[in-house]
Amino acid sequence: MTISDEKLNAFIDGELSALEMSIVRDAIAKDDHIADRAEALAALNSQITASLSAIDAIPLSAGLSQVKSQLETGAHTEAADNVVSFPWWRQAQAAMTMPTAIAASIAAIFGFFLNSETHTGAGAMSDWSAISQALSNQTSGELVTTNNGSSFEARLTFLNQEGEYCRQFYIKTNNAPALQSIACRTESDWQLRAAMPTVEQDGYQTASNDRALDDVIDAMIKGDIVSLEQENKAIERRWKQ
Amino acid sequence: MAVNGIRADNEDNKLHAELLELLPGLRRYAYSLCGTADDADDLCQSAVERILEKGVPEDVVLAKWAFRVCRNLWIDQYRATRTRELAVENPLLQDINISDDSRRTENEIQLQQVNLAMQELNEEQRSALSLVTLQSMSYKDAAEVLEVPVGTVMSRISRARANLMKYLNTQSTFAQGH
Known part of the structure; x- marks a missing residue:
């Protein structure tokens, strides 16, 4: 089987359809040459990221530092100090760039549902896929608790400025602080946009946490909150507009 | 404003x-x-x-x-x-003897080579590769930033990585034979 270089690159970047991904996976399994090429491309990606991320360790120039201070002064960060928001394009895996404590919490919630009876046998399913599945299928206000004590609850749904469905959700595992998060639906998946640890009182976040997250939602939302009826229809349509 | x-x-x-x-x-x-x-x-x-x-x-x-x-x-x-x-x-034009540079680890040298190799790419390929690989943008989003069709991004990414590999192999051969 011949797999073009373009297709192999798109495979590495996760840009192919599920069917095409599967075809390339089969080719990699059967053809050592394609497997070697895919491995080299993936290794190159890591090298590029490592090489160009080197600038993160270099102190900002005086000029850029001044610009950063100007941005900090101009931004309303008081309420959102505890919130980690994600640029719209970033994958959930970007947790590595977050403050350690929150990153650890998010890393822990990525294990949500794993080893639970709900998804027994779904070993190949990525951790984010489990959350994504819950976001796709649960209506707001439905608390889902697994046998291992993890819990998930979609709290509300809204449309953002870009017209994407976004959902605020609560998630808690045994070994990590509970998180209030926001994920938005892109063409085919949910992408994490914001996450913050939450101080719980009887399973619900405190008012101050509410306010911080409200600020984030206020900045994102366009129009009203999606009603339960509209939510059910969106679930039926698999969140297609 | x-x-x-x-x-x-x-x-x-x-x-x-x-x-x-x-x-x-x-x-x-x-x-x-x-x-x-x-x-x-x-x-x-x-x-x-x-x-x-x-x-x-x-x-x-x-x-x-x-x-x-x-x-x-x-x-x-x-x-x-x-x-x-x-x-x-251009490192190929410089008198660099990498093996003599004991202050840098092999990994650091490799990363430096990747950075230099990136600079050998034309801007179109470098931008596409950087947006997709480093910024984790989808091809569609990178296409919007670069104002080109998605297919062009796909092609640029492919050529960029091929050129990078070619350049890094050349550089490696050059360093060994230097």
Whole structure:
């Protein structure tokens, strides 16, 4: 089987359809040459990221530092100090760039549902896929608790400025602080946009946490909150507009 | 900043916050374009200042817009200079004996080689590769930043990685035989 270089690159970047991904996976399994090429491309990606991320360790120039201070002064960060928001394009895996404590919490919630009876046998399913599945299928206000004590609850749904469905959700595992998060639906998946640890009182976040997250939602939302009826229809349509 | 078609003044705080969030990614992108930290910081600073000064059109997503501004500024202000510098800095033209440089680890040398190799790519390939690999953008989003069709991004990514591999292999052979 011949797999073009373009297709192999798109495979590495996760840009192919599920069917095409599967075809390339089969080719990699059967053809050592394609497997070697895919491995080299993936290794190159890591090298590029490592090489160009080197600038993160270099102190900002005086000029850029001044610009950063100007941005900090101009931004309303008081309420959102505890919130980690994600640029719209970033994958959930970007947790590595977050403050350690929150990153650890998010890393822990990525294990949500794993080893639970709900998804027994779904070993190949990525951790984010489990959350994504819950976001796709649960209506707001439905608390889902697994046998291992993890819990998930979609709290509300809204449309953002870009017209994407976004959902605020609560998630808690045994070994990590509970998180209030926001994920938005892109063409085919949910992408994490914001996450913050939450101080719980009887399973619900405190008012101050509410306010911080409200600020984030206020900045994102366009129009009203999606009603339960509209939510059910969106679930039926698999969140297609 | 109240300009017709530009985000209103009451959104300035949001703009500052969003730019602050974008700054690390924008800096990395600038670094991928410029190849040196000093130039990258200058470019990143210029891009942010330009956005603050001119505002952001209402119908664009800031993240895409910021990268586009950064790239256009680089094309306008830095490419000519950089092209001249490259002729001087081309490692193949320099008397570098990597094996004698005991101060640097093999890994550091490898990363440096990748950075140099990135600078050997043309801007179109480098931008596409940087946006997709470093910024984790989808091909579709990168296409919007670069204002080209998705198929073009796909093709540029493929050629960029092929060229990088070719260049790194050449460099490795050169270093061994030097």
